[in-house]
Amino acid sequence: MIGNVHGWRCLAQPVLAVAAVGLIAVWTATGAVAAPVVAPPSPDNGPAAGGTLVTGTVPVFESVTGQGAPNGTAAFTITTDGSVWMMGSCGTTYQAPTLLPAPSGVVFTSVASYGWCLYGAAYGASDFYALASDGTIWGGRAGLSTGVWQQVATPAGVTFTGVGAGYLVGYGIASDGTVWAWGSDALDQFGDGLVTDSPTPVKVPLPSDRKFVAVSSQVSTGDSSTMLPATYALADDGSIWAWGGNENGQLGNGDMDYQTLPVQVQAPGVKFTAVATGVGIVYALDDAGNLWTWGAQADGSKSSVPIKITLPAGMTATAIAVGSFCNYLLAADGTVWSWGGVDSFGNIGTDAVPVGTYVPASDPVQVSTPPGMKFTAIAAGSRTGYALADDGSMYSWGLGLHGQLGTGARIVPGAKTPVPVTSPVVVNSVTFGGVPGTGLTQNGVGWSVTTPRGCGVVDVVVSYTLGTGEVLTYTDGFTYGAPAEITSMTSSQTGNLFTASVTVAGDDAPTVKWQQSYDDVTWTDVRGATGTTLTATVTKKTEFRAVATNCWTSVQSLVMADDPPPLPPVIPNHTAETGGSTTSDWAGLAVAAASLTITGSLTLGLWRRRRFVPIAAGPVF
Numbered sequence: 001m002i003g004n005v006h007g008w009r010c011l012a013q014p015v016l017a018v019a020a021v022g023l024i025a026v027w028t029a030t031g032a033v034a035a036p037v038v039a040p041p042s043p044d045n046g047p048a049a050g051g052t053l054v055t056g057t058v059p060v061f062e063s064v065t066g067q068g069a070p071n072g073t074a075a076f077t078i079t080t081d082g083s084v085w086m087m088g089s090c091g092t093t094y095q096a097p098t099l100l101p102a103p104s105g106v107v108f109t110s111v112a113s114y115g116w117c118l119y120g121a122a123y124g125a126s127d128f129y130a131l132a133s134d135g136t137i138w139g140g141r142a143g144l145s146t147g148v149w150q151q152v153a154t155p156a157g158v159t160f161t162g163v164g165a166g167y168l169v170g171y172g173i174a175s176d177g178t179v180w181a182w183g184s185d186a187l188d189q190f191g192d193g194l195v196t197d198s199p200t201p202v203k204v205p206l207p208s209d210r211k212f213v214a215v216s217s218q219v220s221t222g223d224s225s226t227m228l229p230a231t232y233a234l235a236d237d238g239s240i241w242a243w244g245g246n247e248n249g250q251l252g253n254g255d256m257d258y259q260t261l262p263v264q265v266q267a268p269g270v271k272f273t274a275v276a277t278g279v280g281i282v283y284a285l286d287d288a289g290n291l292w293t294w295g296a297q298a299d300g301s302k303s304s305v306p307i308k309i310t311l312p313a314g315m316t317a318t319a320i321a322v323g324s325f326c327n328y329l330l331a332a333d334g335t336v337w338s339w340g341g342v343d344s345f346g347n348i349g350t351d352a353v354p355v356g357t358y359v360p361a362s363d364p365v366q367v368s369t370p371p372g373m374k375f376t377a378i379a380a381g382s383r384t385g386y387a388l389a390d391d392g393s394m395y396s397w398g399l400g401l402h403g404q405l406g407t408g409a410r411i412v413p414g415a416k417t418p419v420p421v422t423s424p425v426v427v428n429s430v431t432f433g434g435v436p437g438t439g440l441t442q443n444g445v446g447w448s449v450t451t452p453r454g455c456g457v458v459d460v461v462v463s464y465t466l467g468t469g470e471v472l473t474y475t476d477g478f479t480y481g482a483p484a485e486i487t488s489m490t491s492s493q494t495g496n497l498f499t500a501s502v503t504v505a506g507d508d509a510p511t512v513k514w515q516q517s518y519d520d521v522t523w524t525d526v527r528g529a530t531g532t533t534l535t536a537t538v539t540k541k542t543e544f545r546a547v548a549t550n551c552w553t554s555v556q557s558l559v560m561a562d563d564p565p566p567l568p569p570v571i572p573n574h575t576a577e578t579g580g581s582t583t584s585d586w587a588g589l590a591v592a593a594a595s596l597t598i599t600g601s602l603t604l605g606l607w608r609r610r611r612f613v614p615i616a617a618g619p620v621f
Contacts, residue, residue, distance in 0.1 A: 038392060040474050041430075041460050048481030048508040048551060050453040054437065057445045058464050058472065059392035060425045066381030066404075069115025069167070070222030070279060070324040073402040075381055076128055077394065077421075082107035083467035084140070085424060088381075088404030090117040090127050092143030095403030095410060096422040099467055100140060103149050107133045114165040114217070115382070117142075124199025125168050125183030126150070135159035137172050152182065153200040166217030167229045172201060177211025179204040179233055187229050189217070191243040193260035206262050210235040218277035220245045222324065228258070230277065238271030238287065239264055248280040249304030250295030256304055267292070267306045276322035276380075283327065283361075289316050291329070291361065298340075298358060309361045323347075323380035326398065328387075329364060334374025336387050337364035346416030347383045347398040368417040370395065387418065393445045394421040420444055426465045432478050433458030454480040455508070455551035481507030483552035489559065493538075496564035501533040502546045502557060510548040517543045538564055 038059045046052030064077040067090070074088030077097060085097035090113065102108060113128035118141075120126060126139025129152070137152040137160050152170065154160070158180070162173030168184035180201035181190040188195060191204045206212060214234040219227040228245025235241065241262040242251040249256045252265035265272075270292070274285040280296035284306065292306040311317060311329075315337070319330040326347040329337045339359045342348045348359060349367030359365050367385065369375070375387040375395075384398035384405065395418035396404070400411030406421035423444045430437045430449045433456075437449035447462070460477030464470050484506035491500035504510045514529035516536070520543055526536060534544060538561045545558045 038472070041477055044477060045479040046451055048453065048455050050451045050480075052451040053448060054430075054451060054460075054478070055446065055448045056430070056460075056462065057391045057393070058423075058425050058427060058447065058462060058466075060423050060445045060466060061388055061392055061394040061421070063110060063377070064379045064386045064388060064394060065110075065112055066321075066323060066379045066384055066386055067113050067115040068218060068277075068323045068380060068382065070219070070382055072113075072115035072324070072382040073399075073404050074113065074117070075379070075384070075386060075396075075404050075406065076111045076113055078108055078111055078130075079424065079466055080392070081467045081470055082109065082133065084108050084111050084128075084130050086128075086142055087406035087421070089402040090142055093403055094142075095406075096408040097406050097424050099424065100142060100148050103138070103151075106136075106138065106149075108138075109133050110163055112163050112165040112170075114167060116168060120168040120183055123168050123184035123186075123197045125170055129163045129165055129170050131160060131163040131172075135161065135175070137163050137170070139170065155180065155201055155203075158201075162214065164215045164217070166231060167219055167227075169217070169229075171215045171217070171231075173212060173215065177213070177236070179206055179212050179215055188244055188260045189229055189231065191231060191260070191262050204233070204262070206233055206241055207235075210237055210239065212236070212241075214275070216275050216277045217244075218279060218324075220247060220250065220280045222279060230282075232265075232275050232277060232282065233262065234272060234275050238273065240267075240272050240275055240284065241265070246304075248296035249302045250277075250280055250282055252282065252294040252304065252306055254304050256302070265294075265306065270306070274320055276320045276327075278322045278327065279324045281322075283320050283322055285317055285320055289318075291317055291320070293361065298360065311361075312363065319378055321378040321380040321385070323384070324382045326380055326383055326385060327361065328367070328378045328380055328385050330375060330378045330387075334376065334390065335369055336367040336375050336378055336385070338367050338385065339364040343383065345383050345399040345414035347385065347414070349385055349397045349416075349418060351416040367397065370418060370420075383414075385418075386421075391445060393423065395419065396421050424466060428463045428465060430463075431461045432480075434461075451478065451480075454478075456480055481550070481552065484510035484548045484550040484555050486546060486548050486555055486557040489546065489557045491544075491559045491561075493561055496538050498536050498538050498542075498544070498561040499534065500544060500546070500559050502548070504532065504548045506548070506550045506552065508550050510550040512546055512548050515545050515547060517545075536561070540564070 041054045041056040059080045062078045062080050066075045074090035077085050084100045087094050087097045108130040111130045117127040128140050130138050138149045140149045159175045160172045161175050164171040169189040170182050172180045182201045185197050212233045212235050217231040219229050221227045230244035230250050232242045243259045243262045246256050253263040254266045271287045272284045273287050276283050282295050284292045291309040294303045294306045316332040317329050318332050321328045327340045338348045339361045342353050342357045344355050374390045376390050377388040379386040386396050397415045397418045400414040408422045427442045427447045433454050435452045440449045457476045457479050460474040462472040487503050487505050489502045512532050514526040514534045515523040516526050517523045541563045542561045545556050548555050
């Protein structure tokens, strides 16, 4: 992954790249840069009636690079849709991130810019460069109505995987690990000793037995009449190779002689994972998380070989970013720390240190962190710091005279603590199961909305505009209500009168109906039985069930009514309409009587003309 700082996009590399200066990013230990983690909408559940206030964020900023030159006053960012945005002054001035429209079909993955805008055109250099997803590099110049981007010629057989910028020069890293340069070579920026400008890429003569993964470049002073560029290339074996100005020992090769060709930084046994360059000074991280420096030191001394800096106990550095007048370190816990001179612009990132104080690298101060926020990547401008947060937002601090803080206005003289960079995203709608929420509001990368009425588990879809239309879908992102549930059931039977009742729960409120079956196969609704209580007269063994239903589902609970107690036997009626009793009448009576076992008293009689006529009575023995 290549670029000043990185978020969502990555290339298949054994370690992650991370920011140094406003140039090509450098390697560091795995995990140094985390992609913006977009938390799911919260809360993720609410009543079926709706009315729940749900909040969320949209991933916006993927990477940022500041102009590290002494006169750098702009910054550039890649957003998650592959667009490049600029803030600050570089040929023109933008006080908030402003889209630099890409050529048709081009998606950018990283961006680099150094400074000295408008000066490089005479040498074939651009004000900024961006790497596209197809391995091409494009040079840009802001403020043009058309033709903002021009493709840099790609050498035959070369696919670029990284891009960077230095003083009037562009750099590219190819997939085979070679480094290429174009623009001005007047001060040996190409590292080939030829001092010949070229508008097309020229291969830097680095050792062919190594693959290079990052480049960083800076000048030795802020005086254009005396400054000398120095450039550094980091190899995948952890070695660093450098060329150019060396009056402060900044090449780290053990002497202070100017070098037109690359020489190796002398650090036996050290495997570097990141390199970042300041004005006449260099910082680097190794694979154990140690911080190293060489070149012009704050106390006025010079070192031509790397010196290890002892960081505070417990601090693990995962990335460094160095500008012309400010330096930053990203710690493993998501905090950012700074060191260097404390100016009145706020470059140190906290108002807890008095202006004029010098903060040493061995005792850095913490950049103020917004509550609940963790930083995932850092970058440095000349006197400005930038950090990406874990929700995809960006913060800036320091010099703000030229709009480079990206807040939408000039901050004079600057911001002493991090301020949010204006988000270019516009959230258009948030739907729950396809139904839009109401009362949509947006604050930077954050949004809030009130849920409509709904039921069950639904997808949450956030539609937003960021250069182009984008959609963010949270599958099963919200749960309305709760399924119907029968929580208890009671029943009783007296004779042939059967009663049962249930209690139910669920959201929305379940409805209840009762059904009956005589064979446990065929079920029919009990007429009029639609509440939580059932009263029924049974004539034979019957199964009843309560069916509770809401928008989620239906559930059932089964009870059974026993056979009712037997009814008294019926004495056969006398069917003759006239006359007296017949033999058949008495025979029937005899049969009926024989079938009865009775205690107490007994009255016998016959039914005549549908009336009961007693014929005998007495005790039963």
